[in-house]
Amino acid sequence: MRAAEQQAGPAGTRWSARLHVVTGKGGTGKSSVAAALALALAADGRRTLLVEVEGRQGIAQLFGTDPLPYSERHLADAPGGGEVRALAVDAEEALLEYLDMFYKLGAAGRALRKLGAIDFATTIAPGLRDVLLTGKVKEATTRTAGQRRTYDAVVLDAPPTGRIGRFLNVTAETARLAKVGPIKTQSEGVAALLRSPMTAVHVVTLLEEMPVQETVDAIADLTSLGFGVGRVIVNATRPPIPAGRVVQADELRAGLLAAGLPADERTVTGLATEARDQAVRRELEDSLRTDLVELGVPLTELPLLPDGVDRAGLDRLAEALVRAD
Amino acid sequence: MAPPPLDVDRILADPGVRIVVCCGAGGVGKTTTAAALALRAAEQHGRRTVVLTIDPARRLAQSLGLNELDNTPRQVKGIDVEGSGGELHAMMLDMKRTFDDVVLQHTDPAKAAEIFANPFYQAMSSTFAGTQEYMAMEKLGQLHARGEWDLIVVDTPPSRSALDFLDAPARLSRFLDGRMLRLLLAPARTGGRSMFTLVTASFGMFSKVVQKVLGAQLLTDLSGFVAALDSMFGGFRQRAEQTYRILQARETAFLLVAAPEPDAVREAAYFASRLGEEKMPLAGLVLNRVHRPAADLGAAESLAAAERLAEAGGHEGTADVLRAHAALAQQAVREQQVAQRFTEAFPTVPTASVTAQPADVHDVDGLRTIGAAISRP
Numbered sequence: 221m222r223a224a225e226q227q228a229g230p231a232g233t234r235w236s237a238r239l240h241v242v243t244g245k246g247g248t249g250k251s252s253v254a255a256a257l258a259l260a261l262a263a264d265g266r267r268t269l270l271v272e273v274e275g276r277q278g279i280a281q282l283f284g285t286d287p288l289p290y291s292e293r294h295l296a297d298a299p300g301g302g303e304v305r306a307l308a309v310d311a312e313e314a315l316l317e318y319l320d321m322f323y324k325l326g327a328a329g330r331a332l333r334k335l336g337a338i339d340f341a342t343t344i345a346p347g348l349r350d351v352l353l354t355g356k357v358k359e360a361t362t363r364t365a366g367q368r369r370t371y372d373a374v375v376l377d378a379p380p381t382g383r384i385g386r387f388l389n390v391t392a393e394t395a396r397l398a399k400v401g402p403i404k405t406q407s408e409g410v411a412a413l414l415r416s417p418m419t420a421v422h423v424v425t426l427l428e429e430m431p432v433q434e435t436v437d438a439i440a441d442l443t444s445l446g447f448g449v450g451r452v453i454v455n456a457t458r459p460p461i462p463a464g465r466v467v468q469a470d471e472l473r474a475g476l477l478a479a480g481l482p483a484d485e486r487t488v489t490g491l492a493t494e495a496r497d498q499a500v501r502r503e504l505e506d507s508l509r510t511d512l513v514e515l516g517v518p519l520t521e522l523p524l525l526p527d528g529v530d531r532a533g534l535d536r537l538a539e540a541l542v543r544a545d
Numbered sequence: 546m547a548p549p550p551l552d553v554d555r556i557l558a559d560p561g562v563r564i565v566v567c568c569g570a571g572g573v574g575k576t577t578t579a580a581a582l583a584l585r586a587a588e589q590h591g592r593r594t595v596v597l598t599i600d601p602a603r604r605l606a607q608s609l610g611l612n613e614l615d616n617t618p619r620q621v622k623g624i625d626v627e628g629s630g631g632e633l634h635a636m637m638l639d640m641k642r643t644f645d646d647v648v649l650q651h652t653d654p655a656k657a658a659e660i661f662a663n664p665f666y667q668a669m670s671s672t673f674a675g676t677q678e679y680m681a682m683e684k685l686g687q688l689h690a691r692g693e694w695d696l697i698v699v700d701t702p703p704s705r706s707a708l709d710f711l712d713a714p715a716r717l718s719r720f721l722d723g724r725m726l727r728l729l730l731a732p733a734r735t736g737g738r739s740m741f742t743l744v745t746a747s748f749g750m751f752s753k754v755v756q757k758v759l760g761a762q763l764l765t766d767l768s769g770f771v772a773a774l775d776s777m778f779g780g781f782r783q784r785a786e787q788t789y790r791i792l793q794a795r796e797t798a799f800l801l802v803a804a805p806e807p808d809a810v811r812e813a814a815y816f817a818s819r820l821g822e823e824k825m826p827l828a829g830l831v832l833n834r835v836h837r838p839a840a841d842l843g844a845a846e847s848l849a850a851a852e853r854l855a856e857a858g859g860h861e862g863t864a865d866v867l868r869a870h871a872a873l874a875q876q877a878v879r880e881q882q883v884a885q886r887f888t889e890a891f892p893t894v895p896t897a898s899v900t901a902q903p904a905d906v907h908d909v910d911g912l913r914t915i916g917a918a919i920s921r922p
Contacts, residue, residue, distance in 0.1 A: 245572065246571025247570060247571045247809075393668070429604075429907075433602065433603065458872070467862035467863065467865070471860075471862055472863055472866065474863075475854060475862065475863020475866075476850075476863065478854060478859070478860050478863075479851070479860070479863070480850065481847075481850050482842075486840070486841065487841065490838070490839035491839070491866050492866075493839040493840075494838060494840065494866070494870055497903040498903075500903040501903045501904070504905070526875070526876065527879065528806075529807075
C-alpha cells in the first residue's frame, strides 16, 4: 500500500512517530537510512526535515550538495510533490541563537564567539552541547505555522549506537552541571518529547556480528532509559542465497556439462568452495537475524545498493521503508 | 593500473619500525587487522609486541585474553612463539582511567580526589569529543616511553572521522592553553587597551549569563576545575607535541585500513592526503573484505548458463551455485572499480587486498589466517 493511502500518519502506523531518531554502529549506513526515511515520509505532498548534529556534512555528501549552513534549506523533492529540507545543527550557533532569544546579546554574542567562549562552554560541558542540539531538534519538531505543523516529520541522523543513550539522556547529563535555571527547564522539555510516543528511535545494523551486538546493547540501553525503540533496520542485505543442501562436486560437474560450460577440476572446486563459503555466511546471517528477531522489535530489511548510495539508491531504500511491514 | 604490493612482513620484521598505526573509517576491520599484524610480528618475526586496541568486539577481546578492561598490557598466552621467541601483549584502552592516571601522576592524592569529584572533570574525562583520541595518543606515548616493546601496534578510535585521531591532541592542548582558561583564572588582570576592555567586558557578561543560565554553583565548579587543570597540565601541549613527533619519525608506519566500499575508500584517500600534509609516514593500504571468485567464469556467462539449466529442468543445485557465482563476480568487479579510485589518486601507495572471510574472526587461528592473508595478498 502506498503512503498516501494510509490514514494513520505520514506513512502509515508503522512510521507514526513525528520525530525519528536514527542511530547505528559506524559503517552501517545510518546516514543513508536517515536520508531515505526523510524521503519516504515526505512522499505525496508532505514536508520533512532531515537533521544532522555531528558536523560531518554527511547529508551534503549523500546528496552531492554544498556544505549545509545552520539553516533549513530545501534538499530534495520527494515523489508525488513532497519536500525534504535539511539542517546541520551546530552547537555554537544553537547556543548563540538560544542566548539571543533569552538575553538579546547581539554584538556581545559575536565577541564571545571570537573569544572562544562558546567553544569553551560547549567543550567543557558536552551535556550542554547535546541539550542545545536536541533542543533545536525539538523546536523544529513542534514548530507550527498558523494551524499547521511546519514539518510532518523530522528525521535525526543521530550519533552512533555507542553514544546514543548519553546523547538522548539530556536531563541526566545537564543535571550534573546545572541544578537550576533555564538550561534545566529546557532539558526537561526536550526529555519529555524524546520519551513521548511522538519520538521513535530506530537502530540501523548489518548482518554482521559486531553491529548486531551493538544493536542488542543499544536497545537494552535505550529501553532502560525509557526511550521508545521504533524499528531495527537491517541495511545492505543481499538476496537470500538458496537454502539447503550442499551441492557435491559430481553433481556440479554434470550440471556444468549440461549447461555447456567448462567442467575442469579448477572450475568445479572453485564453485564448490564458493558454495561452501556462502553456506557458512548464510548460516551466520540466519543466526544473527534470529538474535535480532528475539529482540521483539519490528524488523525492516533494506537491500544492498551495489553501486553505492546515490539519489536513485536512496529512492529505492525509501520505497522499501514505506513498504515495511 | 595496479598499485605496488604491500610487503607487510618487511615492515613487521624491520627492527627500525617501532610503531604501526592502523587507521581508517569505522567498520572496516581495523581492530582485527591490528591484532592480526601484532600476532604475526610476535609469531613470525620474533618481536616483543604489544597491541593497543580501542574498542574490540567482545569475542575478539576474549580471544586475546582481554576479559577485563584494566588498561595495562597483558601477555597473550597460547600462541605459537616457540620458534621465534617473540611475545604478544594486548590491552584495551580505558579512556577515563588513562585520564585519571595522568591526573594522579601530576598531583597529590588529596588534590586528585578533589579533581575526580568535580562534575566538569567527570563530564570531560568521559564524554569530551576527542578525549578518546587524545588518551589513545597519551597511552601510545606511555607505552613508547617504557621502552619494553620492540613493536607497538595501535588501533585508532572509531571516530566520527578518522582525522580526529590526528586533530584531537592539538585541539585539546589548544583548549587547555586557551585564552578562555587564562581569562577564567585571572579575569581581573587584563585591561589597558581598548580591545582588552571589550574582551573583559564581554567576558564579565559571559560569566553573568552563565550564572543566570546555569547557576552560580556551576561557575564555582568550573573555576575549581580550571585551576586544577592549570597547575597539572603545564606540560600537556609538550606531551602532545612529543607524540606527534614520534608519529612523524622513521620508526612509525601508518597503515590505512579500508573495505572496497565508496565511503571507506573516500575516507582512506582523505587520510592519505592528510598524512602527506602532516609529513607522517604512510606505509600502505590494507584493503579488507575483498570478494574474489574462486572459479574463473564470467558473470554474464554464468547467469546465461543458469537460465539454460532452469529452462531445461534438472540441475537446480548447479543453477543456484552459478547464480551465486555471478553475483560474486559482479561484486568483485564493482569492488575493483571502487579500489581503483584510491589507486588513481595515490598510485605509489602499496596495497594488500585481503579476501573476505565467510565468518567473523574471533580466535587466534582466525587472526593468524588474516595475518597470512595480509602478507600474501
